[in-house]
Structures are given as C-alpha cells and as structure tokens.
Amino acid sequence: MQVDHSLPPYEQLKKHAEFSKTVHLKDLFIQDPARFDHFKLEIGPLLFDYSKQRVTRDILDSLNQFADAAQLCQWIEKLFHGDSVNNTENRAAMHWALRVPNRLGAEQEQSAPALDDDILQAIHKQIDHMGFLVDQLHRGQYRGCTGEVITDVVNIGVGGSDLGPLMVSRALEDYRIQTPQNLQVHFVSSMDGSQVSHVLHELRPETTLFIISSKSFTTVDTLYNAETARTWLERKLGRNSRVDRCHFIGVSTSKEKMTEWGIYPEHQLGMWDWVGGRFSLWSAIGMPIALTIGIEGFKQLLAGAHFMDQHFQQAPWSENLPVLMGLIGIWNTNFLNIKTQAILPYDGRLEYLADYLQQLEMESNGKSVTRDGERVKLGTCPIIWGNVGPNAQHAFYQLLHQGTEPITCDFIAPALRYHAREKLHAEAAHELQAQHQLALANCLAQSRLLALGEGALDERYNDLPVYKRYYGNQSSSTILLHELNSFSLGALLAAYEHKVFVQSVIWGINPFDQWGVEMGKEIAKELLPALQGEQASKQFDSSTEGLLRFILQ
C-alpha cells in the first residue's frame, strides 16, 4: 500500500500499520518470491535477515523519515564527538572509545574524530596493565601470599560488572587459553551469599585471586561479597596486608575507594565515568574475558566492536545494521503493538545473551520521561527475555506458536561450528557437526513456522483440528554469524548497543542513566536495621510490617 509521503512520518506509519494488520507474513512471501534478497543485510561477519519482519520497502522508507525527523544523524555525531549525551549526569557516553585501536593515522582520524590523544593513551595504558596481569596469571607467575601459584580467579561484581564479562567468557570458551595450572575463572554476583559460599566451598585460599569489579566501588552487593571473600582468606591465611596485596585486584573509576578498601595500587585497574556499567565489558571490567581468551582475543573483541562503530557512523540508514534493528523495533513496539521480544540463540555458548541484553536494553530504554522532562508520547522499551532456543522449544515455544500475545523474536546462530579450524573438537568433529546441523535445522524451522503458520508445510495441514493449528504471522529477525568468535561477537554486541541508542533517539529519552534503580537501594537501607532486630525508625506500610513480623518471629 502506498501512503501519502507528504504526511508527517508518524502519520504515514500509522496508516501503514492499519494496513499491515490485515496482511499476513505468508502473503508478503508470496507477493515477493525474492523477499529474502530484498530484506537482508550482510555486514562483515554477520548476516541480518529481516524478511520475516512485517515490513515493506515503503514502511522502511517512512521509518527512515521518522529517524530523520528525530535527528538521528545529529545524535550519532554527538555520541561520537563525546558530547554530554547523558544529560541527567552531564556525562559523555564513550564506550566506543574503548574500542579505538591504538594507532594514529587516517583510519583513526576518520573513525574517532573527537578522541583526544590523551584519552586514547589512557585507555590503552589500562589495556596494557590488564594485559600484564593476565599474562602473569597465564604464565603461573602470579602467586598468592604463601607463594603458591594462583589457579582460580573469582570475579565479584553485579549488573554491568558481571553480565557482560560472564556472557562473553562463556560465549568464547572454545578459545580458552590453556595454562600450565589450568586457570579457572568463576563469577559471583548475587547479594544473598549463595553464590559466594558455593564458589568458596570449592576453592583454596592459597591459590585464589579475587577481582573486585565495580565501576562505583559503592555497590553493596559487591562489597558484601568482597568482605565475605576477605574473611574467608584471612581465616586461613591470617590477617595481614599481604593477603589484600596478593589476593585482590580492583576495577573501578575510584582509585581512592579501591585504596581505602585495601587494593594494592599496582592491582588497581581504572575506568572512566563516561563508560556506563552496561557498556563496560570493553574496559578492564572485561578482565575475566581476557583471562579466558587472552589479551589478543580481547583485542579482537574490541576490533569487532570498532568495526561496527564505524559501520554505524558511515552506512546509510537502509544498509545500517543498528539503525535497521532499531527502526524495526520501533515499528513493532509503537505501530504493531508488539511489546515483547524474545532472544533465542541456537548455540549453548550464548546462554547468557538474553540476561545481558535485558540489562543493556531495559536498563537503558526502560524510561517514561523524555530528555526535556516530559512524559514520553510513545511506549518505550519492550520486555526483553529469552533463553537458548533449542531448550526453550521444550519450554515456552508453545506460547510463541499458539498463545495470544504478539511476540517478536531474534534468532541468533553461527553458520559454522566444529569445523576444521576448531581443532579442539577434532576427535568428535563429525558427531558434533551433526548436532550443530540439527540445531540450525530447528532454528530455521521455528522462524519459518512462526512466520508462515501451518502454511509453512504443505496443504495436507490445512484440515488440522483447531487446537493443532498454527496461525503464524509472528515476526522475527535472524542474525547469522559466520562463526562465533571474538570479532563476530564484538560486532554483534556493538550492533545491539547502537540499536539501543537509535531507539532512545526516536523516543527522546536518555539511555545512559538508570535512576529507576536507586530508590529501592535507599529503602533497603531503611529496612536493614529492622531485620537486624533494631527498633525501626519509622512505621512501614502494613504489608512490609507483616512480612517483617513473619521473618522475625
């Protein structure tokens, strides 16, 4: 359907949406047999297939106009010029700077025109410092206070200081550096002590090193876990400064707070307030990643993200992966009324991807007030959830196929796995390749059935009883990686980061603050004394009082 292009883009999109509601995805595939060729984008190591989204060229044109009307181009420039795009905290958001390679020249000039050389040098100083520590640990030269070689590193952090490093370390486990002492990396995040007690139960104080990872170095979850770790060490190794010195590394923006806590200056890794927590895996917060895949692997991850940063700045909207991802999301959320998005990787190595993207997207764009302090006019971030696709097929796909909610899905899979270069799997390569093919067959089958309904199969299925029918018309995108490696993963994650930025621009919100997480922490501070048996300073609501009574009785 053609709409009047002289209408404002929002009105055009509303008209498109009215018509779209009457069109089934299977009709779009019938109308255009080469639909895949017309609605796919190949960029570096990634293929983005959006042919199963309920879009037409005309809709995409209106979405591009919508982006222009929101001044997307100018906002991208502001982001990469280091302007204070985080207006409520008066800060830049320069996670992209962490990915700029440390070489001067034409390429860098073009990709990071505003990046001050001092900042670039400071960034690379931290990478080198982290690389030095990682190298010592890998070589077995980093020793605990009794002189024993460190065999286990525990990352203590939460939110952005946990989810990114955990997700990437797991995703790239196949590229794990083999060390003489078989160095292992563990993660502790939850404040309730269950994870820390479990991990400590398995480890020996003499050979364990902790990374206290906290941008602010004030997060109580992390500080309580760190104190538990210190007490555990001291119980066995005694209370002396050598314990702190040999068994802790800190990562934070605050050197003072790290020093006050007892982190030895040479074991302090810095970062900057212009890196948001959920954008920080590219900084020294990513040390567990570097420990897993080595510093060269970490640099490849940065290179993949830098590749995407350049693409985002340079490609026209219709060939720009983050822009397309962002605008398709806007179309689904704001015009087709699809308020939820499932993340479905068909690769067990990406098991934490949905958790990571929940923070990236929902903490960034879960806002209802614009940059000008007005109530937003359009709905903002959809609910992001998901799980490893093959397992989710046996859990919640019933609802995707036959439930009442419209849901859009991101299917993500590597095309190649267990191939010749992955020598690691040489012994079982044949069997494992068959398993990978099985996973891919399921990935393609599910997106096909979701889109087309039972019509995806032959006409025999037209007479199914009603409870066996598949209506289809559930939209999805499929992102294929040539293979899952540091570079392709870096590119994929940066694409999602920039998608979040694109959407924030359209919605007119600041994606780089998170005020909505603060007040709960304050209220917890008020409640803690009551739980510790002290006289509460105030009366709470009847529910809270009742729950307190039950706990304390």
Ligand SMILES: O=P(O)(O)OC[C@H]1O[C@H](O)[C@H](O)[C@@H](O)[C@@H]1O
């Ligand atoms: O790294 P930290 O300062 O300890 O912060 C850890 C996390 O806690 C906060 O509550 C924020 O919601 C997150 O954005 C942040 O990543």
